[in-house]
Amino acid sequence: xxxxxxNFREMKSKKVLITGGLGFIGSxxxxxxxxxGANVTIYDACLDPYGWNFANIKEIKDQVKFVxxxxxxxxxxxxxxxxxxxxxDCASQISHTISIKNxxxxxxxxxxxxxxxxxxxxxxxxxxxxLIYAGTRGQIGKMAYSPIDENHPTNPMDMNGINKLAAEKYxxxxxxxxxxxxSSLRVNNAYGIRCQMxxxxxxxxxxxxxxxxxxxxxxxxxxxxxxxxxxxxxDIADAFVxxxxxxxxxxxxxxxxxxxxVKFIDVCNLILRTANSKMKISHQExxxxxxxxxxxxxxxxxxxxxxxxxxxxxxSFEDGLKKTHDFYSKRKSEYx
Numbered sequence: 001x002x003x004x005x006x007n008f009r010e011m012k013s014k015k016v017l018i019t020g021g022l023g024f025i026g027s028x029x030x031x032x033x034x035x036x037g038a039n040v041t042i043y044d045a046c047l048d049p050y051g052w053n054f055a056n057i058k059e060i061k062d063q064v065k066f067v068x069x070x071x072x073x074x075x076x077x078x079x080x081x082x083x084x085x086x087x088x089d090c091a092s093q094i095s096h097t098i099s100i101k102n103x104x105x106x107x108x109x110x111x112x113x114x115x116x117x118x119x120x121x122x123x124x125x126x127x128x129x130x131l132i133y134a135g136t137r138g139q140i141g142k143m144a145y146s147p148i149d150e151n152h153p154t155n156p157m158d159m160n161g162i163n164k165l166a167a168e169k170y171x172x173x174x175x176x177x178x179x180x181x182x183s184s185l186r187v188n189n190a191y192g193i194r195c196q197m198x199x200x201x202x203x204x205x206x207x208x209x210x211x212x213x214x215x216x217x218x219x220x221x222x223x224x225x226x227x228x229x230x231x232x233x234x235d236i237a238d239a240f241v242x243x244x245x246x247x248x249x250x251x252x253x254x255x256x257x258x259x260x261x262v263k264f265i266d267v268c269n270l271i272l273r274t275a276n277s278k279m280k281i282s283h284q285e286x287x288x289x290x291x292x293x294x295x296x297x298x299x300x301x302x303x304x305x306x307x308x309x310x311x312x313x314x315x316s317f318e319d320g321l322k323k324t325h326d327f328y329s330k331r332k333s334e335y336x
Contacts, residue, residue, distance in 0.1 A: 006238050006241070006242060006310070006311070008032075008036055008241055008242070008245060009036070009245050010036055010037050011033060011036040011037050011038040011245075012036075012037035012038075013037070013039060014037075014038050014039065014085045014086065015038075015039045015041070015083060015084045015085045015086070016033055016038045016039065016040050016041070016084065016085065016086045016087075016088065016244075017040075017041045017043055017080055017081055017084045017086070017087045017088070018030055018040065018041070018042055018043065018087075018088045018090060019043045019044070019071050019077075019087070019088070019089050019090055019091035019113075019117065020043075020044055020050075020052075020089075020090035020091035020092060020134075021040075021041075021042030021043055021044050021057075021064075021066075021088075021090065022042060022044040022046065022051075022052035022053060022054065022056055022057065022066075023044065023050060023051040023052055023053075023056070023090060023091075023196075024051045024056075024190065024194055024195040024196065024203070024233065025090045025134055025187060025190065025233065025236060025237070025240075026042070026044075026088065026090035026091075026134075027042075027053075027056035027057055027194050028056075028192075028193070028194055028233045028234060028236070028237040029088055029090070029237045029240050029241070030042060030057060030060060030064060031057075031059065031060060031237070032234075032237045032238065032240075032241050033241065034060045034063050034064065036241075039065075040060075040063070040064045040065070041064065041065045041066075041067060041080060041084075042057060042064050042065065042066045042067065043067045043069050043071075043077070043080060043091075044066070044067075044068065044069070044091070045068070045069060045070035045071070045091070046068055047070075049095075049196075049198070049199055049201060050093075050094070050196070051194075051195060051196035051203070053194070053196065053334070053335070055194075055331065055334035055335065056194045058334075067080055070091075070113075071089075071091045071109070071113035071114070071116050071117055072108060072109065072112050072113050072116060073116070074116040074119060074120065077116050077117065077120050078119070078120040078123060081117070081120040081121060081124055081129070082120070082123070082124045082125050083124070083125055084124065084129055085128075085129060085130065086129070086130050086131075086132070086244050087117060087121060087129060087130075087131045087132070088131075088132045088134070088240060088244070089114065089117050089131060089132065089133050089134060090134045091109070091113055091117075092109065092110055092113075092134065092136075092164070093105060093106045093109040093110055093160065093163075094136070094160065094202050095160070095201040095202045096138065096157075096158045096160050096161075096202070096293055097201060097289065097290070097293075098160075098201060099158050099159035099160035099163070100158055100159055100289065100293065103159045106159045106160055106163050107159070107163055110160070110163035110164055110166075110167050111163050111166055111167055111170075113167075114133070114167035114170055114171070115167075115170060117131070118131070118170055118171065118174045121174070121180055122174065122178050122180075128180060128181075129180050130180065130181045130182070130183075130244065130250075131171065131175075131180065131181070131182045131183075132182070132183050132184075132185065132240055132243050132244055132249075133167065133168060133171045133182065133183070133184040133185070134185060134187055134240075135164055135165075135167075135168050135184045135185060135186040135187065135253070136160070136161065136164050136186055136187055136188075137186055137187065137188040137189065137255075137257075137298065137300070138156055138157070138158065138160055138161035138164060139154050139156055139161050139164050139165040139168065139186060140152055140153075140154055140155075140156070140161070140186075140295075140298075141153075141154065141155035141156045141157045141161060141295060142155065142157065142295050142296055143295070143296065143297055143298055143299065146261075146297070146299045147229075147257075147259060147299045147300055147301035148255060148257075148298070148299060148300050148301060149255060149300075149301045149303065149304065150253050150254065150255055150304055157292075157293045157294075157295055158293045168184045168253070171184055172184070172251070172253075175250075175251060181247070181249075181250035181251065182250070182251065183243045183249040183250065183251070183252050183253075183254070184252075184253045184254070185236075185239055185240060185243060185253075185254050185256055185305075186253065186254065186255050186256060187231065187236055187256055188229055188230075188231050188255065188256050188257040188298075188300050189205075189228050189229060189230045189231060189257075189298070190203075190230075190231050190232075190233050190236055191203065191205035191206055191230055191231070191232065191233065191320065191321070191324065192206075192232045192233030192234060192320055192323065192324050193233060193234070193323065193324055193327040193328075194233065194327075195233070195324075196335070197209075197210045197328065197335045197336055198335075198336075205230065205267065205271070205321075205324075206324065208267075208268060208271050209271050209274070209275060209321070209324060209325060209328070210328070210336060212271050212272050212274070212275035212277040212279065213275045213277075213325070213328065213329070213332075214336075215277055215278070215279060216279070217279060217282050218268055218271070218272070218279065218281055218282065219281075219282040219283070219284055220264065220265070220268060220281060220282070220283060220284070221283075221284060221285070221286040221287070221290060221291070221294075222283065222285070222286055223265065223283065224263065224264040224265030224268060224281070224283070225263055225264070225265065226263070226264050226294070226295075226296055226297055227261035227262060227263055227264070227297040227298060227299065228261070228262060228264060228267070228298050229257040229258055229259070229260060229261055229262070229298055229299045229300045230257075230258060230262060230267070230317050230320070231256050231257055231258060231313065232313065232315040232317075232319075232320035232323075234314075234315065235256075235313040235314055235315050236256055238311060238314075239254070239256055239305060239309070239311045242305075242309040242310070242311050243309065246308070246309050248308045248309060249308065249309060252304075252308065254302075254304055254305040254308075254309075255300050255301065255302060255304070255305070256300070256302060256305065257299070257300025257301070257302055257313075258300070258302075258313050258317070259299070259300060259301060259302055259313075260299070260317075261297060261298070261299040262317060265281065267317075268281050269281065270317070270318065270321060271321065274318075274321045274322055274325050275325060
């Protein structure tokens with residue numbers, strides 16, 4: 001992995017609102033922005049079973065403003081966006097299985113919520129407000145060619161991927177119609193510190209790490225030979241800050257990833273070794289629901305964001321897993 005340290009500009013007095021800011025991605029972005037001098041507002045609906053957790057902003061709680069609010073509450077959102085310089089939209093329904101079981105909820109949060117953000121930005125007093133959207137690899141669907149880049153076809157396998165793709169298109173449309181800059185960063189298999197550890201609806205690496213740390217059984221579907229490309233969350237947060245600060249990101253979509261495929265069974269065994277667990281992996285048959293949305297192998301090219309913004313992942317999967325393990329070892333009571 002590249003060991004380059006990104007050179008961020010100071011953001012003194014710049015007003016930044018992060019929707020879903022108590023969650024996994026949003027809180028890690030906030031942790032990057034506060035030391036740069038940004039005036040950060042955390043906007044979060046605190047909905048279960050999602051990853052909101054005040055422990056996620058423990059280190060910066062006295063340096064940020066918190067607003068309990070839902071992105072679907074258009075009037076409340078408008079009041080807090082109107083004077084912002086930047087909005088980072090991380091508010092989302094992100095569980096693939098929940099999106100199938102409750103499609104109207106997924107549409108409501110991911111589409112109506114995104115439109116509320118965009119309408120608030122359109123009516124903001126600062127008409128140069130910049131918006132960064134947290135997209136997902138789920139917008140792609142199955143891999144047609146490898147590695148996946150920004151020109152890859154988008155054929156989502158579940159409601160979540162479809163609605164996140166629609167929201168991304170809303171962002172690009174509003175930018176074209178109303179002139180404010182937007183970027184979309186498609187987050188890919190994120191893991192790391194400040195992710196929820198209470199259930200397996202999403203964040204499977206973190207969930208399995210908890211199982212291993214508690215010396216519980218890790219059970220996977222099938223032989224686990226499908227591959228994934230994993231992104232450590234602090235690298236993801238770096239990408240968001242770079243996209244905020246660079247005009248080259250305006251109007252662009254970026255895929256985030258490591259450029260390396262890892263077999264899922266190998267991931268699980270590395271988790272066991274990292275946690276020093278003596279348990280063995282258990283295998284079960286795929287249930288029909290999960291099999292229907294399984295995408296198969298996945299590998300990402302980050303060539304575009306590297307070329308335009310100079311971003312490359314700094315953290316190997318092994319190092320990221322160790323950092324994650326060390327973080328939760330010290331803070332179990334806040335996350336387990």
